[in-house]
Amino acid sequence: MNYQESKVYLEDISKYGSVLGLENMREMLERLGNPQDTLKFIHISGTNGKGSLLAYISTVLKEAGYVVGRYVSPTLFSYEERIQVNEAEITKAALSRFVTVVSHIIEEMVAEGKAHPTVFEVETAIGFLYFKEMNCDYVVLETGLGGLEDATNIVRTSILEVITQISRDHMGFLGDTLEEIAGNKAGIIKPETTVVTGYQEPEALTVIRRVCSQKQCSCRIVKPEAVTAVSYGCERQQFTYGNWKNMEISLAGVYQIPNAVLALETVEALRGIGLEIPDEAVYRGMKNAVWRGRFTVIQKNPVFIIDGAHNEAAAQVLAESVRTYFPGRKIYYIMGVFRDKEYEKIIRLTAPLAEHVITIETPENDRAMDAAELANVWRKYHSSVETADTLDQAVDKSLELAGEEGVTIAFGSLSFLGDITRIVENRGNRNGSR
Known part of the structure; x- marks a missing residue:
């Protein structure tokens, strides 16, 4: 397929809507050689702030010298925004090539009487193929809907999970109570990994702690009391968080301070599991991070x-x-x-x-x-x-x-x-x- 044919194909399969569950995803990826198993993921779930957090973390890692994939949804300006490596969008040629590959696999599945994958499942599979081809050191992966049965939760090689603040959203899909929603979001947590969480309501935090205990994970929680010297502005904001003095960010919105603090806690966790991230890379990455659409x-x-x-x-x-x-x-x-x-x-x-x-x-x-x-x-x-x-x-x-x-x-x-x-x-x- 060429690019236009690929876009038409993706638009056409949008009719399959959103279907939670991993059976289709597992079948499709096995036929594609399980590209996701060759990658290392930082997996993000939560209700608000996932995109901004992804921008901070991926930009810091890029500044530290790593090749970083990032997978986001929805997008604002171009279809290709959802799949990026070191902030460069997937090329139209690569997108077309991988759409063609995946479409052939789907034809085989449907011919055998299996369900047709959704467009989000297809996009996620294309992302994995591209990140593998680009030899990404790490992939920062944002869930689409929820966590437990989200297509991104097919990954088994996460090195760290981050859960942003959980609130009541998508209740028809994820549950009627904060506890149920938190249980779904915490579904991305893999055994014996490190989990970082932002500020949570007590009901949500209890669920996250319980899942971490069951899966023998260490859990880092942001410390709001460690945030001092906050200076707000539409073009430049500054704060201190513990030993991170006069941290500057360019993203606006008062909520970007908590997002940035969660990113710093994530950096500390990544350092704790062996990643080399110099202080200079953190300061540059936090300042240079761009995330359009949030204030x-x-x-x-x-x-x-x-x-x-x-x-x-x-x-x-x-x-x-x-x-x-x-x-x-x-x-x-x-x-x-x-x-x-x-x-x-x-x-x-x-x-x-x-x-x-x-x-x-x-x-x-x-x-x-x-x-x-x-x-x-x-x-x-x-x-x-x-x-x-x-x-x-x-x-x-x-x-x-x-x-x-x-x-x-x-x-x-x-x-x-x-x-x-x-x-x-x-x-x-x-x-x-x-």
């Missing part, structure tokens, strides 16, 4: 921010970031969200900060909530709400209302933030306002 400033004048807040916990920290960075400023929202998200909780938390709200329907997604329906929910909490028929219309209206002093924030789902970014950047280039 990312895409235009400075006027300020335009994109944020993938799509659950209650993320909405709480989004609101906290707005209060911290923009006190007294008028805030204009563009919001689009999936129907299966806790959109009313998100709205309730963010509504008090809004001057005006524009709702949109996230394009080309069956899970998207109708803009008018979303606006009706907003009107229960805010008096100034309107809908936009297109993303272009939403951007134009928000920038018109915000003027020079207002701040626009697009949030609710990651799925439309790449398109929003392109629209804003195109307008900025034409107007010379960036």
Whole structure:
């Protein structure tokens, strides 16, 4: 297949949806020679902060001289973002070649009466093949959904697992209580490995500790009391964590401090199991880490921010970031969200900060909530709400209302933030306002 044929193939198999379980994945990978068994993984699960944490860890390891694969989802700007080596995306040629290989394996499976793998399973298999070909020293692997039955959990050679803060999300798939969700997320933990966890609610932490004990794993937990000298900013933030003095990061959002602290705790754990990571590499990697879509400033004048807040916990920290960075400023929202998200909780938390709200329907997604329906929910909490028929219309209206002093924030789902970014950047280039 060429690149276009490969993309059509992947889009076509998206109809198989999301299916939890490892049977298909195991069958497919065995036929592909189990490329994942040749790799060493740092496996990440949790609810919020997985992508940012992955960016910190993989950039630090790259700065330390390692060849580092990273596997992420969803992506914002290009399909190839999900599979990277040392921050370079998989080439279109390599993607096409591996799609062709995997498609032949799937044909054999289906001909034998076996279930067709999902698109996420196929993408994960392609990632493993590419990381093996690129001779990665380590792969930083982000789960797609949950942990225990997520396709990424087929790996058996993890050297370390990291669990970010767990909150209530995807409850239809992962469980109705925090304990059940934590049990699913902790499903990535492999016997006799090292586990690092960020701040957790007591119910979640109890589950993680129990799994670590059962599997004879050591467990490192971040120490919030060791965080001092915090300085917030949209372009530069600084903090001290234990012996890591004046650590600087470039990612914005008040929640990036806890994410960065978890990354430092992970670095300490990696050093503890034998990885050579000089202090200089840590400082460079933390500062140079880039992760778009989490309180990312895409235009400075006027300020335009994109944020993938799509659950209650993320909405709480989004609101906290707005209060911290923009006190007294008028805030204009563009919001689009999936129907299966806790959109009313998100709205309730963010509504008090809004001057005006524009709702949109996230394009080309069956899970998207109708803009008018979303606006009706907003009107229960805010008096100034309107809908936009297109993303272009939403951007134009928000920038018109915000003027020079207002701040626009697009949030609710990651799925439309790449398109929003392109629209804003195109307008900025034409107007010379960036």
